[in-house]
């Protein structure tokens with residue numbers, strides 16, 4: 001019997017006149033995620049059907065589609081001609097060996113000879129008569145046999161709903177530039193914004209040779225995790241070694257992190273504009289560490305000329321962030337030991353609530369424009 005995958009959208013159906021646009025982006029994103037696997041995607045009213053795939057690749061297709069934002073749920077179904085004997089045989093296939101169950105029928109084609117209740121009773125009755133280990137429970141069954149009679153004369157029969165990633169199709173909310181470190185937070189921040197339909201490009205700052213190549217590989221791997229949700233990503237890598245050396249040489253050490261953040265934001269904005277990104281995204285969470293105070297954010301924000309800075313994790317506790325990091329498959333990579341450039345030359349007592357005036361005073365000891373130009377010259381791009 002032919003197997004198909006039913007793909008149901010999430011919020012897209014709310015988008016009124018824009019619905020066609022959202023649907024087209026979603027189908028493109030599904031195609032990208034299934035690249036390399038044999039399949040065909042067909043649009044049906046209010047849903048998609050994936051068919052013509054290798055049965056042995058069913059799990060792989062489901063796992064990939066579970067990462068595509070804009071999908072509400074998925075089911076693997078048996079597709080048969082909408083005729084009672086065929087529907088019954090398909091129902092036998094998806095029926096468990098034992099347990100309580102119910103049959104739930106939905107008819108898009110109202111001309112089918114039986115109404116929904118009658119068809120459910122007919123199929124349920126037959127399944128029950130055939131297997132003594134089954135019982136019917138319409139209120140809280142241990143599984144459900146779902147029958148969907150379509151307008152095209154076919155019926156889809158299935159027992160499971162896999163939860164999709166939800167959100168909006170990536171690409172429908174523009175593009176953002178994520179400042180990605182090797183830590184736990186920034187990949188989660190990128191994932192949250194991608195979920196709302198934003199395509200994510202990344203920028204990472206390193207202090208090679210003070211930080212090592214493993215630290216860089218780790219960030220590439222984290223960006224790869226993100227790429228699966230963001231339909232690919234571009235990882236921009238910039239050296240801030242010289243900037244850190246200059247701060248270390250000329251400024252009060254307590255301002256190292258605060259000043260470095262300002263350079264990161266300037267560089268991120270420059271690269272964002274080059275890539276057509278419309279905002280910056282960071283993994284900051286209010287009060288989490290010394291540099292993530294509102295004063296610290298004021299200081300780093302004030303160098304950004306005209307892009308909004310999104311900080312989706314601001315209101316999250318660390319354990320909530322860790323939970324999300326695990327769910328998206330980033331945690332195992334994030335916890336590998338590594339040196340972030342911020343930990344190089346780390347002062348014993350970083351300034352916690354830097355006043356903008358004192359930050360500007362320290363920064364005036366540096367040739368900011370020249371340092372930015374030199375850092376931009378180290379820009380390297382990895383397409384993922």
Ligand code: ATP
Pocket residue numbers: 178179180181182183184185186187203204205206264281282283284288289291292340341342
């Ligand atoms: P993360 O877990 O994302 O590293 P964190 O809690 O360690 O966050 P910080 O190290 O203070 O926090 O960094 C705050 C934010 O600044 C990060 O979430 C990230 O967006 C950005 N950032 C920090 N270091 C880097 C870096 N080396 N390259 C790019 N962005 C960085």
Ligand code: MG
Pocket residue numbers: 181182183184340
């Ligand atoms: Mg960090």
